Amino acid sequence: MFKKVLWLALCTSALGAQAAELRVLTHSSFALSKELLAGFEQQSGVKVVVIKAGDAGEMVNKLILTRANPIADVVYGIDNTLLGKAQQAGVLEPTASPAGAAVKQTLPGMVSVDYGYVTLNYDKAWFAKQKLALPKSLDELTRPAYKNLVVVENPATSSPGLAFLLATVKGLGEEPAFAWWGKLRDNGVKVAKGWSEAYYTDFSKNGGSRPIVVSYATSPAAEVFYSKQKLAEAPTGNLLLKGGVFQQVEGVALVKGGGQKKAARQFVDFLRSDAVQADLPRQMWMYPVVPGVKLNPVFALAQQPVAHDTPDSQAIAAKSAGWVSRWTRVVLKSGY
Amino acid sequence: MRAVFSRQALALLPLAFLILMALAPLARLLYEGGGGLSANLFFDDYLRWRLVWSLTQAAVTCVLALAIGLPLAWALARFAFPGRVLILRLLLLPFVMPTLVAALGVLALFGPHGVTGLNLQDTPWLLLYGNLFYNLPLVIRAACEALATVPASRLAAARTLGCTAWRAFWRVEWPVARPWLASALCLVFLYCFSGFGLALLLGGQRYATVEVEIYSLVAYELNLADAGALALLLLCLSGGVAFGYAWLERRLATPGKVEPLPPRPAATLAERTLLAGALVLLALFAAAPLLAVAGRALSAGVEAWAVLGEGDTLAALANTLRFSALALGAAAVLGLAHALAAQRWLWLRAAAFLPFVLSPVCVAFGLLLLYPGWSASLALLLGAYALLAYPFVAKSVAAALDGVPPQWPQAARTLGASAPRAFARVVWPLLQPAFRRGLAFAAATALGEFAVTLFLSRPEWTTLTTLIYQRLGRPGAASLDAALVLSSVLMLFAVSAFVIIEWPARRDRDSDHA
Numbered sequence: 001m002f003k004k005v006l007w008l009a010l011c012t013s014a015l016g017a018q019a020a021e022l023r024v025l026t027h028s029s030f031a032l033s034k035e036l037l038a039g040f041e042q043q044s045g046v047k048v049v050v051i052k053a054g055d056a057g058e059m060v061n062k063l064i065l066t067r068a069n070p071i072a073d074v075v076y077g078i079d080n081t082l083l084g085k086a087q088q089a090g091v092l093e094p095t096a097s098p099a100g101a102a103v104k105q106t107l108p109g110m111v112s113v114d115y116g117y118v119t120l121n122y123d124k125a126w127f128a129k130q131k132l133a134l135p136k137s138l139d140e141l142t143r144p145a146y147k148n149l150v151v152v153e154n155p156a157t158s159s160p161g162l163a164f165l166l167a168t169v170k171g172l173g174e175e176p177a178f179a180w181w182g183k184l185r186d187n188g189v190k191v192a193k194g195w196s197e198a199y200y201t202d203f204s205k206n207g208g209s210r211p212i213v214v215s216y217a218t219s220p221a222a223e224v225f226y227s228k229q230k231l232a233e234a235p236t237g238n239l240l241l242k243g244g245v246f247q248q249v250e251g252v253a254l255v256k257g258g259g260q261k262k263a264a265r266q267f268v269d270f271l272r273s274d275a276v277q278a279d280l281p282r283q284m285w286m287y288p289v290v291p292g293v294k295l296n297p298v299f300a301l302a303q304q305p306v307a308h309d310t311p312d313s314q315a316i317a318a319k320s321a322g323w324v325s326r327w328t329r330v331v332l333k334s335g336y
Numbered sequence: 337m338r339a340v341f342s343r344q345a346l347a348l349l350p351l352a353f354l355i356l357m358a359l360a361p362l363a364r365l366l367y368e369g370g371g372g373l374s375a376n377l378f379f380d381d382y383l384r385w386r387l388v389w390s391l392t393q394a395a396v397t398c399v400l401a402l403a404i405g406l407p408l409a410w411a412l413a414r415f416a417f418p419g420r421v422l423i424l425r426l427l428l429l430p431f432v433m434p435t436l437v438a439a440l441g442v443l444a445l446f447g448p449h450g451v452t453g454l455n456l457q458d459t460p461w462l463l464l465y466g467n468l469f470y471n472l473p474l475v476i477r478a479a480c481e482a483l484a485t486v487p488a489s490r491l492a493a494a495r496t497l498g499c500t501a502w503r504a505f506w507r508v509e510w511p512v513a514r515p516w517l518a519s520a521l522c523l524v525f526l527y528c529f530s531g532f533g534l535a536l537l538l539g540g541q542r543y544a545t546v547e548v549e550i551y552s553l554v555a556y557e558l559n560l561a562d563a564g565a566l567a568l569l570l571l572c573l574s575g576g577v578a579f580g581y582a583w584l585e586r587r588l589a590t591p592g593k594v595e596p597l598p599p600r601p602a603a604t605l606a607e608r609t610l611l612a613g614a615l616v617l618l619a620l621f622a623a624a625p626l627l628a629v630a631g632r633a634l635s636a637g638v639e640a641w642a643v644l645g646e647g648d649t650l651a652a653l654a655n656t657l658r659f660s661a662l663a664l665g666a667a668a669v670l671g672l673a674h675a676l677a678a679q680r681w682l683w684l685r686a687a688a689f690l691p692f693v694l695s696p697v698c699v700a701f702g703l704l705l706l707y708p709g710w711s712a713s714l715a716l717l718l719g720a721y722a723l724l725a726y727p728f729v730a731k732s733v734a735a736a737l738d739g740v741p742p743q744w745p746q747a748a749r750t751l752g753a754s755a756p757r758a759f760a761r762v763v764w765p766l767l768q769p770a771f772r773r774g775l776a777f778a779a780a781t782a783l784g785e786f787a788v789t790l791f792l793s794r795p796e797w798t799t800l801t802t803l804i805y806q807r808l809g810r811p812g813a814a815s816l817d818a819a820l821v822l823s824s825v826l827m828l829f830a831v832s833a834f835v836i837i838e839w840p841a842r843r844d845r846d847s848d849h850a
Contacts, residue, residue, distance in 0.1 A: 023712070029809060051712045052793045058555040062704055062792070065368070065558070069708035071792070156552040190458070193548070196808045197537055201439050201447075206816065209448035209457060219811045226812020228639060236811075285810065321557060333382040 020046040022263045025063065025072035025255070027056040031283040032276065040270050046263040055194070056082060056159050063255065064089040073258035074267050076113065079250045080310065081162055083107055084317020093254035098269045103289040108313065110251035113271045114286035117217035117305050118163035118246040120150075120239035123204045126211035138168065138180060138243050141187070141212070148188035151202040151210040154332075155324050158194045163246040164214045165327055166316060171243020171309030174323075178330050185331045205236055212239065218285040221302035225282075234301045245308040250286065347677030347684060350670050350730070354687060357723045358694055361702025362567065368705055369560030383549065383566075390545040391573075394528035397467040398521045401475045404468070404617060406517070409479030410505070411614035415607065416599040423618070424480060425834045427473040430622055431780035432830040433629075434801050436808055437823045439537040440816075441625030442466055444632060451628070462538045468621050471524040476618070478520030481773070482513035485739065488597040515585050519735060522581035526574050526692045546570055551697045555790075560701075567695040578689035582682055585735065626827065633820040640817035644825065651796070652803040656783065656829065659799060663721035663782040664775060670722060671729025671774060678734050688730040691723045699723075700790035712792045720791050725778035732774030736767045776837045783830050800826045 041048055051072055053059035060082045078086050086092050087109060094109045105115040135141050141150055153161030168177045190210060192198035202208035220234035252271050254264050270276060277288035282296050446456040456462040486509050494504040530547050546566060553563035602608045643649055678685040704711050740763055748758040800822060807819040
């Protein structure tokens with residue numbers, strides 16, 4: 001039976017290779033309305049095969065490992081934390097932005113598609129009930145009043161976790177940042193493996209006991225959108241502190257050595273089209289890079305940060321591995 | 337002589353599969369890492385703590401699972417009560433639950449907002465509870481099967497000669513059950529040792545196992561040299577366990593036809609108390625988190641259940657059904673072939689544990705390196721499912737084969753039956769219950785698909801489990817409700833699969849009613 005299946009799959013994949021097929025590699029959070037993708041297929045005459053490769057960090061590593069035999073023609077979802085690494089490994093083809101409205105959030109060598117912010121979220125009901133004032137700086141989080149209240153994701157296994165670490169390094173300066181992390185550890189910070197774990201098992205809004213979590217600035221809006229009774233106000237809020245906001249810009253690029261160049265280029269332009277830009281926010285909870293696109297009114301419920309501390313992608317490429325291992329030493333390894 | 341040759345030839349299929357799907361990818365990954373294994377990795381205090389912790393929690397879980405599981409299994413095996421057979425089938429259910437959902441269930445009981453009012457989050461107790469939730473059922477199932485192989489006549493003789501029930505247990509039942517328990521505990525150890533585990537989820541990064549370290553080294557840092565070194569170390573440690581187990585199992589095997597003791601109603605007060613206590617314990621450790629998930633799903637209201645009508649859900653259900661069925665087909669063939677061949681060689685028997693022992697992330701990345709052109713193909717994905725599922729069939733059937741007296745097929749041969757006929761008429765009927773049992777475990781694995789998220793996938797291949805993780809990947813009460821509803825559907829689905837796979841044969845049914 002298995003052999004038959006294998007054989008069948010072989011045949012279909014062989015057949016598939018003959019039809020024009022555009023292989024799009026994405027991270028697992030990628031989502032787009034089916035009608036839009038179908039429209040693109042019709043217009044371009046190619047079949048789009050979306051391949052999900054896990055978390056964005058995992059995806060880039062898979063791309064790097066297979067650079068001799070690329071597994072995709074175009075890749076979406078590489079952000080400014082990973083761009084440098086991907087470029088150093090030489091897996092991307094420099095891809096120029098399409099002509100049109102000037103966008104503010106750009107990625108060198110890639111075409112930016114959407115952006116968002118990684119920041120702290122807090123549980124409004126918890127703070128109201130405990131009558132505790134919101135912290136006004138990262139430093140305050142290391143005080144006894146905020147003991148055991150914070151959960152962060154491990155930057156070695158989670159993209160938002162890494163983004164938050166990068167923001168602290170940029171916002172506080174490298175040495176003070178790690179000193180701060182040391183104090184936060186002493187004040188009982190909990191480290192979760194990834195966003196879902198932190199948000200659903202440790203955040204006090206759900207199963208856990210900690211009212212402050214590293215999440216996204218659009219999460220409060222998503223909380224309202226995915227609430228049971230339509231809420232007028234978000235149950236969570238953004239805690240926009242100096243050194244605690246990271247601007248994440250995601251983009252699309254052609255894969256070096258990939259095929260279907262023309263269709264790939266069309267796909268890049270397609271992601272910048274008004275229809276896709278208007279669809280993205282609600283699908284992935286990111287802001288569109290093209291200015292003037294009308295947002296779902298629910299986005300008004302999430303405060304958009306005006307300032308952020310984001311190192312440039314060259315600095316990230318050069319130093320983030322070192323920062324992560326130093327973080328592991330300071331937060332996880334000390335005490336063993 | 338021909339039969340021996342054909343059995344040896346049977347080994348080729350699972351061996352080729354293991355080499356193509358597991359060993360070659362790992363070797364390829366090690367090669368990519370440069371092969372320079374750095375020993376200084378092991379002088380790192382932090383990693384040593386990881387290793388010690390991984391070993392400790394696995395060992396403690398084994399001891400606890402045995403201490404709690406054995407008396408519990410004894411009560412389930414010896415006493416008849418309504419719903420007994422169903423409970424035995426349901427024991428596999430924890431296996432199917434995605435770790436994150438199981439954690440939600442556990443926290444709904446013993447979390448900060450838990451219904452028990454007892455907050456155990458961030459204490460070691462919750463970790464052990466989580467480990468027992470997944471592993472206790474394994475031990476109970478094995479012990480129940482084991483106790484069913486204790487000859488009724490031997491027990492009756494012991495009792496006639498004046499043994500108390502307690503003494504009869506130690507002198508008659510315990511020796512028979514030992515190999516089965518050793519097998520189950522070996523599996524528990526391997527799962528706890530190399531798993532990602534609920535422990536990490538419930539306890540935070542402090543309780544991460546070595547496998548988490550490997551995952552981060554490969555998937556995030558692309559540090560293949562260190563990851564390879566660690567993966568090899570794990571392979572040696574747990575490979576040793578697997579080999580020891582295979583040796584033990586073969587040594588302790590006692591072939592022979594047994595007339596098992598049929599379960600009877602609990603008669604005395606002491607017996608009723610024992611049974612009631614066992615059921616309460618079972619409910620506490622295995623059923624409570626599942627019930628908490630189902631309960632929360634049911635109380636979520638009609639809007640939450642509307643998710644069932646969505647196209648995505650229906651497609652995911654269809655995929656789950658399709659992939660599980662295909663994986664089961666492959667697991668059946670590979671498992672049978674492996675078990676039959678492993679009768680002759682100890683190392684082959686131990687090799688059935690390979691898929692449990694290898695680091696999943698290393699295999700996933702190795703496959704990518706080895707077959708880049710195939711990396712996003714359905715065949716590879718199904719191969720991964722089969723790899724994780726088939727050892728259960730192999731293990732179960734191998735153990736049952738030990739119990740088949742060699743004289744029986746020989747007698748059939750002497751009477752003129754051909755080798756295939758002797759197998760089909762004599763050996764196969766004896767293997768069938770074990771085969772079905774193995775398939776049920778394989779189905780649970782295929783439905784639960786722990787590691788499959790590590791492989792490349794396509795949106796059109798979304799299964800129920802991936803859909804649950806997708807829902808838990810975004811905020812909002814409705815997302816959580818949808819995930820809980822989908823988890824309940826997954827449970828229902830799994831229960832029906834288990835009941836169908838292990839539909840009792842007529843003889844079992846009779847004995848259940850006896």
